[in-house]
Every structure is written in C-alpha cells, then in structure tokens.
Amino acid sequence: MTVSLDAKAPLTGGELDAVPEARVEGAPVMLRLSNIESSYGPVQAIRGVSLEVRKGSIVTVLGANGAGKTTILKTISGIVDPQKGSVWFEGEEIACRDPDWIVRRGISHVPEGREVFPLLTVQENLMMGAYTRRDGAGVEADLERMYGYFPILRERASQEAGQLSGGQQQMLAIARALMSRPRLLLLDEPSLGLSPKLTREIFEIVTRINREEGVTMLVVEQNASIALATAHFGYVIEVGRVVMEDTCERLLQKEDIREFYLGVKSDTGRGQRRWKRKKQWR
C-alpha cells in the first residue's frame, strides 16, 4: 500500500500496513505513564501526562516544537527523572531507573538527531547497540536481519558512520536500537531533516518491523501526516499536556487535527482550536 505525504490528501489511517488494528485493540497494556511531570531545572516540560501503549501497537505523540514530546521519551528511557507520576512497563515501575537498566528491561530509544558514533564504522555502531547481550550467535543473526531490512547499511558496513547521509544515519540509528532486541522501541522524530521520499521509506521499514517482529513502538513526530498514516493510536500534546487522544483513524477525521496538524483549511476559517473553546474535547 502507498501513503500520500501530501497534507491535503485525505488519509484514512493504516496506509502503511502495520499490525491490523483489530489485533492490537484487545492486546494488553505494555507501557503506562500516569500523571508524569518532568522538568529541566525551573522549566517544567511535561505537566501531568498520562498515556498507554498496547503490546504490538504503534502509538504516536504529536505536537509542535517544544510541546514536550522528546521529554516524554527521555522520561521513559531514564534520561530524565520525573518529579511526579509513574512509568509502568510490563508489570513494574521503571521511573527514575538508570537508562542502562531500562535498555536491559527491553526498551530502546532512537534519539532525535540520530546520534550515531561518527568515527565508528556502520558495523561497529550496530555492535554497540548489542552491548547488553552475551549471545554471540544471536547477535550475528540480528546483524544479518538488520542488513536485510536496511540493505544500504550492508553496503556501507565498513564506512565511518559520519560519512553517511542523514537518511542513512537515521536507518543506522534505528537498526542500532533494534540490536538490543527491544520489545518497545522509542522513536524521536525519525523524519527530521529528511525528504518526503526518505521519510516514507523509513516509515515503511518501521511498519514492517512492527508487523514482522512484533516490536511495539512509541513514535514522536512533527510530521502528523505520516505519523497518523502509520500508527494505531495517537496523543496530541500542547505545552506539556495531552489535549487529545484517539485512534489515528478517528484523529484523521477531526477538524482540529486536519486544520492545525495536516494543514487542511476548514470552511469556517475560525483559526481557533475547538478543544480550547470546549471543556470536553474528546
């Protein structure tokens, strides 16, 4: 199936062929954030965020620059300790644990801006992703699997990662994160700085990995069009708070989403978010 990146084209959700909605609807909750508050010194970045991710699903968090998306992922992966609230993952509390401990529990984070090791080769970067593992044969097999999903990385295996294009570095960052065999993958703005064609290519591979490997994903994005076409469920955040949550299929039908996140002009031309005028915005 194909997905249109033209913001004005109607999207219906699920264009990228992820795990079927019906299969994730009844799946158990894998990750739950309850009333999380996180700050950088005096700057409160998230102000009471609650969200859930079901096993096998792709969930997206949408929002403008500075809304708090990255901070949500950093709070889950242990880079930022929340002041309040709980992060529950597969039966245990993980808030404030070390990032290394969280990786070993099965969560891997692809940071914004990729952050590959520029002076290491592509293959060395991939092996760094497997640093928590002791199963040599399994690591070798996973390296092959990654080269299967991202053939360009095999071609560039012995090149320094710093010489790769932005899109190739993004592929490397995703593959490196998958080398720890996560059950939950956190992806921060995978489309950042990439052309529509490359963005689409990366999202297609990500959805294949979700479908074929069953890896659950939480994807933060500013490109609402591709994120809503890919994910099953979405949260919209503004100034550190969740202002809307629904299936992506339903979010795509909402006037506010179409107007403010997909750039589709409304007939009324109000230019004011409905959820700000209503107490109940669902």
Ligand code: ATP
């Ligand atoms: P972007 O898409 O620009 O990355 P975002 O939605 O991911 O935005 P965050 O990066 O989570 O937003 O930032 C949320 C708020 O926290 C913003 O006001 C930002 O300026 C602030 N912030 C983020 N990182 C820091 C930091 N290291 N020190 C101080 N303030 C920060």
